[in-house]
Amino acid sequence: MNLNPRPADAAPAAHDRIYRTLRTRIMQGDLSPGQPMTLRGIGRDYGVSMTPAREAVRRLVAEGALTLSSSGRISTPELSxxxxxxxxxxxxxxxxxxxxxxxxxxxxxxxxxxxxxxxxxxxxxxxxxxxxxxxxxxxxxxxxxxxxxxxxxxxxxxxxxxxxxxxxxxxxxxxxxxxxxxxxxxxxxxxxxxxxxxxxxxxxxxxxxxxxxxxx
Amino acid sequence: MNLNPRPADAAPAAHDRIYRTLRTRIMQGDLSPGQPMTLRGIGRDYGVSMTPAREAVRRLVAEGALTLSSSGRISTPELSxxxxxxxxxxxxxxxxxxxxxxxxxxxxxxxxxxxxxxxxxxxxxxxxxxxxxxxxxxxxxxxxxxxxxxxxxxxxxxxxxxxxxxxxxxxxxxxxxxxxxxxxxxxxxxxxxxxxxxxxxxxxxxxxxxxxxxxx
DNA sequence: GTGTTGCAGGTGTGATCACAAAAATGGCTT
DNA sequence: AAGCCATTTTTGTGATCACACCTGCAACAC
Structure with missing residues (x-):
């Protein structure tokens, strides 16, 4: 249950925080190519459920920062x-x-x-x-x-x-x-x-x- | 070994179908600038719940095809x-x-x-x-x-x-x-x-x- | 008339669950 | 040992719900 309201000037939405953190890490080379990730794992890392993790991952996939396998598995891209x-x-x-x-x-x-x-x-x-x-x-x-x-x-x-x-x-x-x-x-x-x-x-x-x- | 990962006749994921349709419509100018949209409305249009609509919208926002207001409302962008x-x-x-x-x-x-x-x-x-x-x-x-x-x-x-x-x-x-x-x-x-x-x-x-x- | 307040409906966010498909596992046969 | 099959576990997808907040809008006070 979310009893904690979110003022406009305070903490941003959880999915946005996850997105920004992951994006920075990927851009700065914190992750190796082909490294697999899971929605539940990301959610666990940030103390939230899969839902905000899914949205962050979806944004990053759209930007090419992550790739999805044919079955939907998430990983950092391995470029040709x-x-x-x-x-x-x-x-x-x-x-x-x-x-x-x-x-x-x-x-x-x-x-x-x-x-x-x-x-x-x-x-x-x-x-x-x-x-x-x-x-x-x-x-x-x-x-x-x-x-x-x-x-x-x-x-x-x-x-x-x-x-x-x-x-x-x-x-x-x-x-x-x-x-x-x-x-x-x-x-x-x-x-x-x-x-x-x-x-x-x-x-x-x-x-x-x-x-x-x-x-x- | 995985012999048949994704059959060609299999239906693609709903969020992907919504994403592709909306993307094509936006790129071809089917929508006017500043046109508001809602997750529930998109879901209703495609006969699904908000969840796949959310993922499609998130992808499109990441590509700049849609913009979010400060309160999270969705609309097509009005460019300066x-x-x-x-x-x-x-x-x-x-x-x-x-x-x-x-x-x-x-x-x-x-x-x-x-x-x-x-x-x-x-x-x-x-x-x-x-x-x-x-x-x-x-x-x-x-x-x-x-x-x-x-x-x-x-x-x-x-x-x-x-x-x-x-x-x-x-x-x-x-x-x-x-x-x-x-x-x-x-x-x-x-x-x-x-x-x-x-x-x-x-x-x-x-x-x-x-x-x-x-x-x- | 003009500005304010209160309320009701709508909206995005996040949690949780059911489900199907994909990997991982373990035991078995050859 | 090595390969194969059945079982279990893990994973992404989508539906549904509770909740806080935003937005209109109408009624009211001045």
Whole structure:
């Protein structure tokens, strides 16, 4: 029985909380590709019944963050190489545009924040912490793209990130590189110089860089 | 081993049927922007309880085909001008890329099919039938983009169409033009000539053409 | 006339149950 | 040992219900 009312400014609906938590975890690579889940298990984890878990899962499936087997079983997606390539191309398309739109609005304060985030990225790379790397890397990009004032485009880019989340975890987890992100510095330099072609090239290079590691 | 997981003649899940039907209707402009709906009403329409209606609505909300008010009420979205502009820019980005990828695989049979569809588009315009125009226009574009062999990109484009569906109905419903689609002919001509820059320009023009009508 | 209040119907949310189908299990035969 | 079949357990689906809240709307006070 629900005796606890829900004021508009207080706790959000349970299904929304589950959705947001799972979405963040998937996007940041907390889950491996092909990891199975169950509605009852999710509900148990969050102390609710299957109903809100079902709604959260349904939303995530619609965004491509989870996949359903032919019998309805839930799991994180295992992407084919063709699909990874496609999603990387989508990232390049959308994120280059977002960066280009953010450029005229990028002031010094933003550039400094990007540099701060970038040191965290470099630290995550040095510690070989795949999850931290993915999280800070996404934060770097999102901080830049927020300046574009294009919420629909940003949502599209986040949907692509979401679909790539588990796969990126698997890729970066196997990787053994320790070099700091070079293209992030190029992005910052192009922002500071107001160089739009350079910015577009730097973003495109940074986005497609991850794809190259797949070929090996 | 599982020899027969899902027979072809077996009925799909109810929530999936509702989802697909509503999605098609929204994408084709069958519903006006801001049109309210209820879970019980949808369930009544399809002869089921609220449960499958809820799951279908949840999926559509996740794709941006429906919006929830702060109190959870369901309605088709009413887009701001800024958002329409953004979605049109996304269409241009993604669909130009799809057309470009489809170009090397476009053989004569495809071009003839596009011409056939285009006559249907012209007929819908002549009859001032907004819903038929939207449906045949989408069929024209989808037929071309299917040749790109890029399902993730096509899904992205369809998500944008979905969000624009009700708004396009409202726009084209008010419109009083009778001229046949000029840019479709340019697209076909560029395909026949193998002219990639011309194709990209024609697709971009066709996609952003609808935006211009909004300014008036 | 205009703004306010109270009430009734409707709405989304979440819990619980029944059911069918799919996996997992365990015992059996070969 | 390895493969196979029957049984049990688990899982998603859909129906139904209780509940809190929102929305209209009518009656009322000023």
């Amino acid at each position: 190489n063709e699909r990874i390539e496609e999603l990387a191309a989508l990232r390049a398309l959308i994120e280059v545009e977002l960066a280009s739109r953010a450029l005229p609005r990028a002031h010094m304060a933003l550039i400094e924040r990007l540099q701060t985030i970038n040191t965290a990225v470099a630290e995550a790379v040095a510690h070989r912490d795949a999850v931290s790397y993915i999280r800070t890397n996404l934060e770097f990009h999102r901080t830049l793209y927020l300046r574009a004032q294009a919420p629909a485009m940003l949502a599209m880019a986040e949907t692509v990130w979401l679909q790539l989340g588990p796969t990126m975890r698997a890729l970066y987890g196997k990787l053994r590189k320790t070099e700091p992100p070079q293209f992030h510095r190029l992005i910052i330099a192009a922002l500071r110089a107001g160089d739009e072609p350079g910015l577009r090239l730097a973003v495109r290079s940074d986005v497609t860089q991850g794809l190259r590691m797949l070929a090996s | 001008n800024e958002r329409i502009e953004e979605l049109a820019a996304l269409r241009a980005l993604i669909e130009v890329e799809l057309a470009s990828r489809a170009l090397p695989r476009a053989h004569m049979a495809l071009i003839e099919r596009l011409q056939t569809i285009n006559t249907a588009v012209a007929e819908a315009v002549a009859h001032r039938d907004a819903v038929s125009y939207i449906r045949t226009n989408l069929e024209f574009h989808r037929t071309l983009y299917l040749r790109a062999q890029a399902p993730a990109m096509l899904a992205m484009a369809e998500t944008v169409w979905l969000q624009l569906g009700p708004t396009m109905r409202a726009l084209y419903g008010k419109l009083r033009k009778t001229e046949p689609p000029q840019f479709h002919r340019l697209i076909i001509a560029a395909l026949r000539a193998g002219d990639e820059p011309g194709l990209r320009l024609a697709v971009r023009s066709d996609v952003t053409q609808g935006l211009r009508m909004l300014a008036s």
